Amino acid sequence: MRRLSLFAWLLAFAWCSWASMGAAALDGLLGGWGPDLVLLLLAGVVAARGRRAHLGLAVCAACARSALDVTAPTVVLAATLLAFLAARLTASVLDRNGLLGRLGIAAAAAVTFHGWRAVASLSRGEPDAVQGLFGPLLTTVLLAPLLMPALAGLPGLRPFTGERR
Secondary structure, eight states: OOOHHHHHHHHHHHHHHHHHHHHHHHHHHSSSSOOOOHHHHHHHHHHHHHGGGGHHHHHHHHHHHHOSSSSSSHHHHHHHHEEEEEEEHHHHOTTTTSHHHHHHHHHHHHHHHHHHHHHHHHHTTGGGGGGGOOHHHHHHHHHHHHHEEEEEEEEOHHHHHHHOO
16 A cells, blocks of 8 residues: 555545534434435445555544544544444455445445444443434435445545546
8 A cells, every 4th residue: 555645634534524514414404314424435435445445544534523523532433443344344245336335335334333333322321322323324325326436536535545547
């Protein structure tokens, strides 16, 4: 893997922050049925790169999400890393460029991320952790074929997706 420039990392952090804010805004507008744009961005990069996807992008996404989330940063970091690894594992098994592959990668990432957050909330004694879990999971997976390539193709993410000019 070649070394990425500081500018590429700054743009990746900016896009992850934008995706996190956009997901929060959509979730508020759609009454809890907003797609998780950060996971779709990560899943799009994983679909483009497969097993060569950069783990640092998951850390960047977790930091951007932690800045805007009320959940403990350690839970967000663990959930994002696990979702990234689940997406990479799924991408190694399925056809990454096909419709079912994109659905599978997004489903693996979304179920892992939101499931880990629900388990962490349940372990803290919050019984309502599972309520409201179905909406974001469903919309994230259903919008994956459209949004994953669009989010992975954002300006500045080319070093992460491995596309040539």
